[in-house]
Amino acid sequence: MEITKKQNKAVDDIVEMVVSVIGKGSKEMDATEAISSTARLAGSFLFRSFGFNVADAKPGSAMLSEEANTKGPQLVQITHAVLQKYGVQIDNNKMSGSNRKRAESNFVDAIAKVQDPALEIMKNNDLSYEQMAQSAAIATAFIIQQSANIAPEEGFGTAIYHYIEGTKTFPPEFSDTSEKPTNTKAPAKENTESKGSSKPWWKFW
Numbered sequence: 001m002e003i004t005k006k007q008n009k010a011v012d013d014i015v016e017m018v019v020s021v022i023g024k025g026s027k028e029m030d031a032t033e034a035i036s037s038t039a040r041l042a043g044s045f046l047f048r049s050f051g052f053n054v055a056d057a058k059p060g061s062a063m064l065s066e067e068a069n070t071k072g073p074q075l076v077q078i079t080h081a082v083l084q085k086y087g088v089q090i091d092n093n094k095m096s097g098s099n100r101k102r103a104e105s106n107f108v109d110a111i112a113k114v115q116d117p118a119l120e121i122m123k124n125n126d127l128s129y130e131q132m133a134q135s136a137a138i139a140t141a142f143i144i145q146q147s148a149n150i151a152p153e154e155g156f157g158t159a160i161y162h163y164i165e166g167t168k169t170f171p172p173e174f175s176d177t178s179e180k181p182t183n184t185k186a187p188a189k190e191n192t193e194s195k196g197s198s199k200p201w202w203k204f205w
Contacts, residue, residue, distance in 0.1 A: 007134060010132060010135040015038075017114065017121065021113050022037050035155050035158045036102070036105070036110070039075075040103075041114050041118055042166060043164065043165060043169075044169070044171045046068075047167050047168070047169070049071075050068070060106075060107060061170040072164060083141050090152055094153040095153055102161060103158075116175050118136070
């Protein structure tokens, strides 16, 4: 899977946005909430890429689909591959349901906080919903790698749980002030570029 320069730019923007919105600009923020926020965002934007048109669905309703079963695992694969690139090894023997720590926040409330600024990031970088979901999956891996006070397996398990939640839950509408994209197809490919390793000014705990 090829990741474009614009997708990598979006990764940086997503992390900064989550620190600003969820962490409220604090230099320290809860790792589970940070991981769940980017994972929910990835899952939810991937859900939007499916193009479902369900007029009577309520935000937070379960929406099971073959598309989620087929494409959802890609988010897990992306995160795992990026963690390996960062030198973070996941011990499969330590992966279990108990490692899938859930965020305390409600899905609808949490996604409503980040989806509007995420939509702006998507538009500014000329990405499709699916590409934005991939960027959010990379951002999730970055946050797991930066979270020193939780085991990688716990962070990865938390991401997996919220990827599934995002891809199978009907999201709230974007706010009226957010201009919805009219074209969500992927633009032409660009040269790839790896994410930089500059030291962040925040930390996750």
